[in-house]
Amino acid sequence: MNIPDSHRSGFACFVGRPNAGKSTLTNALVGTKVAITSSKPQTTRHAIRGIVHRPDAQLVIVDTPGLHRPRTLLGQRLNDIVMSTWSEVDVIGFCLPADQKIGPGDRFIAQQLAKVSKRTPVIGVITKTDLATQAQIAEQLVAAQSLMEFAEIIPVSAVDGFQVGQLSDLLVAQLPEGSPLYPEGELTDEPEVTLVAELVREAALEGVRDELPHSIAVVVEEMAFREGRDDLIDVYAELYVERPSQKGIILGHKGERLKKVGTAARTQIEALLGAKVYLDLHVKVAKDWQRDPKQLRKLGF
Numbered sequence: 305m306n307i308p309d310s311h312r313s314g315f316a317c318f319v320g321r322p323n324a325g326k327s328t329l330t331n332a333l334v335g336t337k338v339a340i341t342s343s344k345p346q347t348t349r350h351a352i353r354g355i356v357h358r359p360d361a362q363l364v365i366v367d368t369p370g371l372h373r374p375r376t377l378l379g380q381r382l383n384d385i386v387m388s389t390w391s392e393v394d395v396i397g398f399c400l401p402a403d404q405k406i407g408p409g410d411r412f413i414a415q416q417l418a419k420v421s422k423r424t425p426v427i428g429v430i431t432k433t434d435l436a437t438q439a440q441i442a443e444q445l446v447a448a449q450s451l452m453e454f455a456e457i458i459p460v461s462a463v464d465g466f467q468v469g470q471l472s473d474l475l476v477a478q479l480p481e482g483s484p485l486y487p488e489g490e491l492t493d494e495p496e497v498t499l500v501a502e503l504v505r506e507a508a509l510e511g512v513r514d515e516l517p518h519s520i521a522v523v524v525e526e527m528a529f530r531e532g533r534d535d536l537i538d539v540y541a542e543l544y545v546e547r548p549s550q551k552g553i554i555l556g557h558k559g560e561r562l563k564k565v566g567t568a569a570r571t572q573i574e575a576l577l578g579a580k581v582y583l584d585l586h587v588k589v590a591k592d593w594q595r596d597p598k599q600l601r602k603l604g605f
């Protein structure tokens with residue numbers, strides 16, 4: 305690869321309240337679906353990295369879970385992951401949706417960010433500009449300025465691509481000079497098994513009640529080519545919930561809902577792996593797994 309003299313490389317992450325548009329923005333910057341988006345909040349549980357390859361820079365985006373006031377052991381672990389991520393990256397993007405007033409959730413994040421912003425520059429990103437009027441965007445820019453001290457503030461839309469390239473430039477400007485950290489073409493260093501589990505989880509969350517997301521975990525028990533085939537992959541996955549009532553919701557009437565979840569997930573997994581997939585999906589109840597350190601470890605937290 306031809307590396308220009310002033311090549312930069314480093315890490316960035318996006319923070320913001322649930323549904324602020326962090327995953328979608330990561331996808332827009334990277335150009336391929338690697339992070340998981342869902343209309344339900346708090347679905348990003350693993351630090352999935354997307355890598356932006358440019359001739360002049362390589363930007364590794366670490367996608368963190370949403371920061372929130374911890375109520376359970378899981379909540380605390382998630383916050384710990386967020387905090388340690390902030391201290392490891394070169395630049396942080398703080399996402400504030402243009403179509404929603406700045407609220408207590410945003411102020412809580414700003415307070416936490418203020419603790420690291422001396423060391424790690426924070427860029428204010430006004431997201432979803434396609435959903436707001438010019439006046440709303442202007443208002444949000446002013447409100448953001450009084451929230452905390454930003455290195456830069458920029459309005460963007462991941463959906464119509466407005467200023468995504470400019471945001472990429474601003475993030476890159478904060479990276480140290482250096483050679484690429486990853487080979488070209490590599491989009492994520494998260495093992496495929498984790499991505500597959502996330503895709504199943506995303507499908508299972510579609511259209512369920514708001515309190516369910518934190519109670520679902522997916523473990524891929526086995527993933528391998530079927531013997532004698534190089535075009536068919538068998539995936540065995542367990543979907544864990546905390547209570548029998550939640551199992552009922554996931555299964556649906558006569559298991560109809562789980563069937564739909566399986567079909568939706570299989571389509572996504574086939575696109576990811578580029579092969580036909582047989583998906584074997586079961587629902588299990590692991591009582592109060594969020595509060596049990598042993599269960600948490602088994603489920604990958």
Ligand SMILES: Nc1nc2c(ncn2[C@@H]2O[C@H](COP(=O)(O)OP(=O)(O)OP(=O)(O)O)[C@@H](O)[C@H]2O)c(=O)[nH]1
Binds near residue numbers: 321342348464
């Ligand atoms: N119209 C519009 N919708 C967007 C944009 N960016 C994200 N969304 C939508 O907003 C919702 C939340 O987006 P995500 O990217 O999942 O948000 P997130 O901040 O990663 O959410 P968590 O993982 O829950 O913290 C999804 O339904 C997206 O489709 C945008 O630029 N324009």
